[in-house]
Amino acid sequence: MERPCLSRRHALLVPATAAAGVGALAACAPEDQGFGTNAPVRAEDGAVPLADIPENTSTLVNFGGQQPFVLVVRGEGEDVTAYSGYCTHNGCALREVEDQLDCPCHGSRFDATTGEVLVGPATRHLPEVAVRIEGDTLQRDG
Ligand code: FES
Numbered sequence: 001m002e003r004p005c006l007s008r009r010h011a012l013l014v015p016a017t018a019a020a021g022v023g024a025l026a027a028c029a030p031e032d033q034g035f036g037t038n039a040p041v042r043a044e045d046g047a048v049p050l051a052d053i054p055e056n057t058s059t060l061v062n063f064g065g066q067q068p069f070v071l072v073v074r075g076e077g078e079d080v081t082a083y084s085g086y087c088t089h090n091g092c093a094l095r096e097v098e099d100q101l102d103c104p105c106h107g108s109r110f111d112a113t114t115g116e117v118l119v120g121p122a123t124r125h126l127p128e129v130a131v132r133i134e135g136d137t138l139q140r141d142g
Pocket of ligand 1: 087088089090091092103104105106107108120121122
């Protein structure tokens with residue numbers, strides 16, 4: 001079975017029970033890390049199939065409506081946390097660049113696994129967004 005290549009941040013999301021496979025990650029070339037996507041995954045009717053949100057990675061999702069972008073951090077199975085996809089400095093929509101979210105307005109950067117500010121001028125971490133799993137889809141609450 002072929003193992004996906006994971007970045008160091010991905011490895012942090014892998015539970016200890018999967019730690020035996022971490023050694024295999026060292027063989028992955030950096031260009032094969034495949035962290036998240038640059039283009040947001042679009043939800044249909046407010047729901048996105050879980051199959052479109054890979055495990056052990058972060059994915060920007062467009063749920064539609066006002067402030068549609070949400071960063072979904074998925075571990076194994078139904079382990080999902082979501083953060084706002086908007087900069088806490090002045091509200092610009094963020095772009096996913098490798099394992100960070102980049103603000104095109106004034107250059108703030110956020111960790112795409114925790115929502116923490118890495119580079120200002122933003123000073124506040126990305127707030128969590130409520131999501132829920134319904135069947136085989138992920139939906140935004142509220
Ligand atoms: S709005 Fe993002 S850095 Fe200013």
